Structure formats: structure tokens, C-alpha cells
Amino acid sequence: MKLIGLIFLMALAAGCGGPAGPKGKAEKDRPPRPAMDN
Amino acid sequence: MPYVAIVLFSVWADGNWPGFRGAGRSGIAPETKVPETWSENSHLVWRLDLPGPGSSSPVHWGGKAFVTCYSGYGVEGTTGNATELKRHLLAVDLKTGKKLWQEDVSTKAEEDPYRGYITEHGYASSTPAVDADRVYAYLGKAGLFAYDHEGKRLWQSDCGVESDPRGWGSAASPLLVGDWVVVNASSESRAILAFEKSTGKQVWKAEGGNLALAFGTPALAKGTDGVENLVVAAPGEIWALNPKNGKLVWFAPLRARGNISPSVITGTVAGESIALVTGGFESKGTSALRLGAKTEPKGGRVAWEVGASCYVPTPLLHAEKLYWVDEMGAMKVLDATNGKTIHEFKLPLAERGGRSRPVYASLVLVGDKLYCQTRREGVFVLSLGDKPEVLHQNKLANGGDFSATPAPVEGGLLLRSSKSLYRVGMAP
Numbered sequence: 403m404k405l406i407g408l409i410f411l412m413a414l415a416a417g418c419g420g421p422a423g424p425k426g427k428a429e430k431d432r433p434p435r436p437a438m439d440n
Numbered sequence: 441m442p443y444v445a446i447v448l449f450s451v452w453a454d455g456n457w458p459g460f461r462g463a464g465r466s467g468i469a470p471e472t473k474v475p476e477t478w479s480e481n482s483h484l485v486w487r488l489d490l491p492g493p494g495s496s497s498p499v500h501w502g503g504k505a506f507v508t509c510y511s512g513y514g515v516e517g518t519t520g521n522a523t524e525l526k527r528h529l530l531a532v533d534l535k536t537g538k539k540l541w542q543e544d545v546s547t548k549a550e551e552d553p554y555r556g557y558i559t560e561h562g563y564a565s566s567t568p569a570v571d572a573d574r575v576y577a578y579l580g581k582a583g584l585f586a587y588d589h590e591g592k593r594l595w596q597s598d599c600g601v602e603s604d605p606r607g608w609g610s611a612a613s614p615l616l617v618g619d620w621v622v623v624n625a626s627s628e629s630r631a632i633l634a635f636e637k638s639t640g641k642q643v644w645k646a647e648g649g650n651l652a653l654a655f656g657t658p659a660l661a662k663g664t665d666g667v668e669n670l671v672v673a674a675p676g677e678i679w680a681l682n683p684k685n686g687k688l689v690w691f692a693p694l695r696a697r698g699n700i701s702p703s704v705i706t707g708t709v710a711g712e713s714i715a716l717v718t719g720g721f722e723s724k725g726t727s728a729l730r731l732g733a734k735t736e737p738k739g740g741r742v743a744w745e746v747g748a749s750c751y752v753p754t755p756l757l758h759a760e761k762l763y764w765v766d767e768m769g770a771m772k773v774l775d776a777t778n779g780k781t782i783h784e785f786k787l788p789l790a791e792r793g794g795r796s797r798p799v800y801a802s803l804v805l806v807g808d809k810l811y812c813q814t815r816r817e818g819v820f821v822l823s824l825g826d827k828p829e830v831l832h833q834n835k836l837a838n839g840g841d842f843s844a845t846p847a848p849v850e851g852g853l854l855l856r857s858s859k860s861l862y863r864v865g866m867a868p
Contacts, residue, residue, distance in 0.1 A: 429605075432630055432649035435679060439687030 456501040457847045457854075460567035460613035460657055460703065461802060467756045469848035472807035476821045478834050478864040485852060485863040486537025491528055493858035494564030495611070495800065495843040501570040504540065504589060505532040505847075505854055507861055508577055510563040514554035522551040527564055527579045531591060532861060534849060535868045541591035549581040549601035551609075558609045560797065561843060562858075565611035569621065574637065576614045576621050584614065584623055584633075586640060595640030600629025605652055611701070613657045615670075617683050622670065626654040632672055634686060644686035650674050653699035656719070656754070661706035663732020664713045671731065673700045673717040678729055690734055692741040694727050696720025702754040702802075706731065709760055710777045714743060716755065716762060724749040726762075728779060744779040748772060753845075754802040756810070758824070765812045765820075767797040771828060783827045789817055800843035804853075811853065815841050819855070836862065 461467040475483045492511035499506050512524035525547040531540040552558055566578040574586045574594060581601045586594040604610075604627040612624035620634045620643060631647040654674040660683060662668045669680040669689055676697040680689045694700075698720035705716045709728065718726040728743040750772075755764035761782065762774040769787040774780065791798045801813035809831070810822040818835030819842075822828040840858035847854040852865015 427602075427630075429630075429649040429652060432647060434650045435648035435677070435691060436632075436646035436681065436686060436688045439682045439685065439689050 455850055456570070457499055457849065458501055458571060459499055459569040459616065460497055461754065461804070461845065462848070465615075465657070465659055465703070465705070466707070467754070467802055467804045467845070468758065469804060469806040471848045471850055473866075474806045474809075474811075474848065474852055475865050476809060476832050480837060483852070483864050483866070484836070485865060485867050488532055488537045488539060488861045490530065490860055491542070492564070493562050493841070494856070495561040496564050496613075496856075497567040497801075497844040498847045498854040498856050498861060499568055499570050500534055500847060500849060500854065501572070502589065503534045505534050505861065506530065506568050506570055506575050507532070507856060508564040508566070508568060508579070513551070514559070514562055522553065523547065525551050525563055527582060529568065529575065529577045529585070529587065531575075531589070534863070537861075537863060543585075543587060543591060543593065545579055545582050545585065547582055551581060552603050552607040556607065558607065561609065561611060561800070563609060565609065567613040567845075569614040569616050571616055571637070576616070576637070578610075578612070578614045578623050580610045581628055584621065584635060584640070586621075586637070597635050597640040597642060599623055599625040599633055600631070602628055602630070606699075608655070611655045612703075615658055615660065617660055617670070620683075622658060622683070624651075624654065624656070624658055624672065626651045626674075632658065632670070632681065632686060634683075646679075646681055646686035646688070648674075648679075650677060655699065655701045656703040659704040659706045659715065661715060661731050662713060664730065664737065665732040667732060669731065671704050671706060671715045673704045673719070675699055675720070676723075678704075678715065678717055678727070680731070690741075692729060695723075695725030695745045695747070696727070696749060697723035701752050702750055705755060705757055707757045709743070709757075712743070714776070716757060716776070718749045718755060718764070719751060720749055721751055724751070726750070726774070726779065728776065746774070746779040748774070748781065752797065752800050756803040756805055758805055761826075763803055763810060763828070765799050765803060767799050769798045769814065771812075771822070773826060773828065787812070787814070787820055788830065789814065791816060801845040804846050804848060806848050806853075811846055813842050813844070813846050813855065815843055819846065819853075834864075
């Protein structure tokens with residue numbers, strides 16, 4: 403049953419675009435937004 | 441660096457349709473006389489088969505239409521090798537439908553695999569922008585390109601080669617801001633980028649990790665204080681950038697915390713300068729935000745927020761009403777002063793349920809009629825007002841997938857499918 407659940411979740415993830423990740427800086431290495439205009 | 445402020449909703453450029461949703465980015469046509477019915481046998485002026493599919497909309501300037509498409513990968517009958525991907529920019533004679541020139545661009549980076557949602561829109565989803573001197577085509581990881589109207593490549597500028605966290609590609613269209621062309625390179629570099637129109641030299645970069653999964657086109661809008669900002673919608677927040685340097689003037693939270701696909705729309709509502717942002721999945725919503733001022737304006741930044749949203753198409757603002765037909769074919773009319781639903785109904789589509797998303801294109805308003813392009817069931821022509829009604833449904837046979845927003849042209853419309861570019865209406 404757990405295996406069926408896992409397969410379903412994998413299929414769902416693939417349907418939503420798959421596990422492609424950013425191929426550059428990780429999000430945590432960036433500022434969340436641009437510098438403020440002072 | 442010269443910076444020429446432009447007047448928002450500037451005069452129509454001689455009936456041209458120079459970018460996504462037209463000159464004012466409003467989706468409202470300068471043309472008012474467009475036939476409400478057409479078929480293969482009536483009011484089909486010409487049809488041009490394209491070298492590949494695409495979801496980008498056609499634009500036109502000075503008697504020439506421009507459209508992008510792709511081939512070599514992610515297309516029926518091709519190999520599974522993404523390095524074979526080519527993107528194309530075509531110029532077409534608006535009167536005859538004859539192809540005038542075609543530019544082919546090879547990919548220069550590892551493209552997002554053809555799977556998931558990218559199979560729904562492909563690799564040519566950004567609508568070109570055109571002015572009197574040049575055509576600007578944003579071709580994802582291949583970069584931003586400028587051509588003259590005769591097809592001579594003037595410059596190319598890199599915009600990054602990264603991917604968004606889900607590998608969905610990119611779709612935002614270039615925005616012309618005075619002497620600059622601005623691109624939402626959220627997928628390619630998590631940044632809004634500005635380039636000189638004449639040289640392609642990058643003039644600023646506004647980077648932020650929160651831009652991930654922001655697929656819409658920014659808008660240039662003047663706030664109630666008269667200051668012009670570049671308004672960018674991202675999942676969970678909206679940015680107002682100084683268009684001269686890309687720095688952040690203010691930001692505010694959005695109800696929609698999921699990915700944002702529709703473009704920001706702006707206008708005057710109840711005497712205030714407002715930005716409207718919709719989208720999100722699974723956390724979705726629509727927000728109306730007061731523009732202007734670094735500090736929170738009187739009454740607060742948020743004018744109203746509702747849970748209803750439109751996931752893919754960009755809504756249309758007219759006479760203080762917000763109209764949309766969402767990706768599932770549901771039409772909604774909202775009071776733009778308070779977000780309350782005035783009317784809603786489903787288009788009479790044969791395609792329903794499951795994973796089918798029957799509408800990707802945005803509404804356009806021509807005269808007093810709304811034109812809704814569906815992907816596989818033609819164009820619905822609807823009346824305007826509190827309770828729009830379906831007046832006509834015009835379907836062209838064997839057309840393929842119509843995900844592109846129509847471009848109004850004198851006496852008609854340019855329609856674009858995965859197979860062809862059409863001019864329907866009165867013969868020029």
C-alpha cells in the first residue's frame with residue numbers, strides 16, 4: 403500500500419514538472435529581493 | 441545614461457500592436473470594427489503555416505507581423521535531444537500573409553526537459569516587443585535578441601541559463617521602457633534585467649530569490665504621487681522598482697503565494713492608481729494594490745484581496761470592472777473597486793474536467809466585444825458589461841492548439857496556433 407502511495411506521489415511530482423532544480427545559485431544564497439532605493 | 445520617461449497608456453502607435461496585450465498592455469484594441477464571425481470560408485484573409493509551435497502572441501508594426509516559434513525538440517517527430525532545439529522569429533507581410541524573413545537561433549544552454557507543464561506551452565512563449573526601430577525577442581536561455589525590421593540581427597544579450605525550481609521554462613514578454621528594454625528573467629537568473637535598446641548593453645539587474653516562479657510580464661505604472669515604478673509580481677509579494685536603476689522602492693505581501701503566471705495589470709480605479717495581481721497555485725488569490733509613495737499610502741497598500749484567481753490568462757480591466765476567463769473556461773466579472781464578484785459562468789466548452797486546461801490566452805476588447813481565444817474550441821465573442829453573454833463561437837478546422845492571445849489588426853484579428861498564423865476579418 404505504501405509503495406502504491408509512493409508511486410502515486412512520484413507520478414504527481416512528474417506531472418507537476420518533475421524534480422528539475424535551479425542550475426545556478428541556490429535560493430538561500432540570494433537576497434530575497436533587490437536592494438532598497440534610498 | 442539617458443532615461444526618457446514614457447507616458448503610461450501612451451497614444452496608440454498608428455494602430456500597431458507592439459507587444460503582449462498591445463500598446464498600453466491593456467488588451468484593449470485601438471481598432472473598433474472587427475467581424476464577430478468567421479470560418480474557413482468567410483473572413484479568413486490568409487493563413488501562414490509556421491515552422492513550429494509556440495504560445496507567444498503575434499505583434500505588428502508598420503505593416504509587418506512578428507511571431508516566434510520553435511522546432512527540433514519538444515515537437516512531434518523530433519529526437520529527444522534538447523541540444524537540437526531552435527527558436528525562430530518570423531516577419532510576415534500583414535497584407536498578404538507572405539513570410540518576409542526568418543531568423544533561427546540555436547540553444548546555447550541545457551534546456552528544461554520537455555515534460556510536465558512545459559509540454560503545455562513549449563519553448564517560445566514570450567511575445568516579442570517592437571518599436572519603430574527594432575524587434576526584441578526574448579528567447580529564454582538563448583537570451584534577448586534585437587533585429588531591425590528587415591531581419592538584420594543587431595545584438596544579443598545573455599539573461600542567464602538557470603532553471604526555475606520546477607523546470608517550467610519561461611514566458612514573460614519584454615517591456616519597452618523609454619530607451620530600455622526590460623525582461624523578467626526569473627527562470628534564467630532570478631532577476632529583472634534592463635538593457636539599452638540601441639546596443640543591448642545591460643544597464644541594471646534587480647536580483648532576488650523570491651522572484652522564483654514569477655512568469656508574468658512586469659508593468660510600468662505611475663502612482664497617485666506621479667512617480668513611475670516598474671511593478672513586478674512574484675509568489676507572495678509585489679515589488680515596485682525604480683525603473684532608472686532597478687532598486688526596490690517598496691514591496692508588499694500578496695495573497696497568492698503560489699507561482700504567478702498572469703501579468704501585472706495597472707489602471708485607475710475609483711480615482712486611485714492600482715495594480716491588480718492574480719494567480720497562484722495552490723495558494724491563490726487576487727490583490728488590488730495602491731501604487732505610489734515609498735511609505736504605505738493612505739488607506740493602506742492593499743485596496744482589496746479575494747480568494748478567486750485566474751491561473752494562466754491575464755485579466756482585462758475596463759470601466760472599473762475586471763474580466764477574466766480562467767484556464768478552466770470560467771468567466772468572471774469582478775467589481776474592480778472592491779473585488780466583489782458581479783457575475784460568473786462557464787463557457788459552453790466541450791472540453792471539461794481532468795487535467796484539461798482549455799484556455800491559456802488572455803481576453804482582448806475590441807469595440808464593445810470581448811474576444812476569448814480557447815486552445816481547441818475557437819474564439820468566443822462575448823458582450824461587455826455586468827453580465828457578458830456568448831454571442832458567437834468561431835472555430836477554424838485543423839488549427840492545432842491556440843494558446844496565444846489574439847492581436848487586433850485593422851478590420852480583424854491575428855490568431856496564432858501551434859501550426860499557423862491567421863488573419864481573420866475584412867481584407868485589407
